[in-house]
Amino acid sequence: MMVPKAIQADAKVLREEINAHNHRYYVLDDPQITDQAYDRLFRQLQKLEADYPVLQTADSPTQRVGSTPATHFESVQHEMQMLSLDNAFDEAEMFAFEKRLRDRSQLESETLYFTAEPKLDGLAISLLYEQGLLTRAATRGDGNTGENITANAKTIASIPLKLRGKDVPKRLEVRGEVYIKHADFDLLNQQQGESGGRVFANPRNAAAGSLRLLDSRITASRPLTFCSYGIGTTKDVDLSNSHFQRMLMLKKMGFPISPFIECVSGVEACIEYYRSVMKKREDLSFEIDGVVFKLDDIQLQEKVGFVSRAPRWAIAYKFPAQEVMTTLLDVDFQVGRTGALTPVARLEPVAVGGVKVSNATLHNMDEIMRKDIRIGDVVIIRRAGDVIPEVVAPVSNKRKQDLRQPQMPTHCPVCNSEVVRSEGQAAYRCTGGLVCDAQRKEAIKHFASRKAMDIDGLGNKLIEQMVDLDMIHSPADLYHLDLPQLSGLERMAEKSANNLLSALQNSRLTTLAKFIYALGIREVGEATAEALSAYFGSIETLQKADIETMQQVEDVGPVVAENVFHFFQQQKNRLIIEDLIGQGVNWPDPEVEIAADKQPLLGRTYVITGTLEGLSRDQAATQLKALGAKVSGSVSSKTSAVIAGEKPGSKVTKAESLGIDILDQAAYEALLK
């Protein structure tokens, strides 16, 4: 079939335009047209190629959608071995690396320059360009023989199908890493899970699996990214003697190179570079496992040579591992405040990122089933930054025999009450409520916490100890504690016991919103508690409200309404509230107008600064508001007085300059009376 000249020209222009947009998007990270405009160009080209199949050239971007599946991968002999890297794990090993270089090159004092870049955690490939066109892509394999994965590599948008620029080399082999970014990996696994496909243990496995699919149309749907880090064999190309300059040349030709690439001088600078990349590690959008340093001078590289499989002129300075393997010894279930049972992995202790780990979260039962985690499995543990260590996945090829699946217990491991799963919810819960010691501890911790009753000095350990000793069964019991009881506790001097008693005393005066929040009703956070307080105005009205009325409150839907209603239906909860109020827990009525004679500070505005003894600023504010005063965060001419505790801030200076009264703690206490 004859293709009209004009059509040929159109196809060429479209190809070049689309490839240029691709380059801007994937390599320069600087797109110039919208996705829709891009799609339009792409479809135009697809149409031309469908009408005239000869127009489908090797560099056509339409090739990136993949083609009919292959039956196997051809093997590829690497002309130049694909080497691996030696590792360094500490500074001493970096200095030893430098010493070896000096000994080999007989350079004693000259400065050594290194190209530095992060070590990507993916897999190495080789890309061969002949007359400027991508003609072959291969995996590293054993370094000598790899697999021909050209069809798959062509689907990766950041791999150029054609070199940019005028003087294209006859032959150029580019090497680099194929990897998957964190966000793309999460999305991929989510899709895989939903479609019943294979769930990958980590981005590296996902990249390796995707690159070795016989059906390149599936590879095309996988979010693979490429970054180049070196040059293999070449013909007819002027190469700089500096590795760094060579990388810049690759960039000009259209290859992505690391945005963090630098040329540094001396090993001290290498160590500094390592530290600065380590700091960025958590914020990067992709996984790295260290930093690679390469002697920059290519002639010197050749002089120092390589040993078996790794060059002497390069080194990977590795970060402490964030993912390690260990054995899952057992799965226990931890009971939270609302009774939810969370599976916790008990592990053969192992160091992850420099910290010894023997427990890790398994999230929930669905996750365990989805990943098919069994007791006795070798599992991958991940610990990144401050997050709780988690079990990522089992290492399935290490499972040698049939292993037992973890089972959700039918009865609570703490109180033996029945465990149920409410319809439509992921969590299994213990039905024991405050009968359950675990829930009791968590409920009391929540009750005492800063945003709830704010009981200063009542820490988690102390609460656990008191529950274990049967001293307290409910939050209300806290207000029954006395000095002899408290000072009888382990590591509790009389002074701390007294402090705790006065903190308890101070916490008695609160607000209705904080009180509701402190009750720990499921899904009632601070904001909902505020809304309920403002709507109902008193605990009695709230307790009597029906589900429909509760849904009148802003942001309260059927689930929260049901939870609140159910909470107050329970006799034991009503008794606890009654007990708390009986023990003097109180709050000013938020809605009902208080007669002016009961609000002696009406119309006055106070600013609180510094540390007050035995009283948080929030508590002082509550006390003042109860007497009708306003409390403000900043001093102005409208301020009636500033209440200043220890170490007050600039607010006192400002008050002085405006001639406003400053009250110390004693004066404040007198004011309250």
Ligand code: IVH
């Ligand atoms: S250079 C002779 N540079 O690490 C040089 N490799 O452990 C050989 N890798 O197979 C490779 N990022 O898959 C080099 N910036 C980087 C790298 C890098 C990741 C991988 C590569 C290689 C393995 C060696």
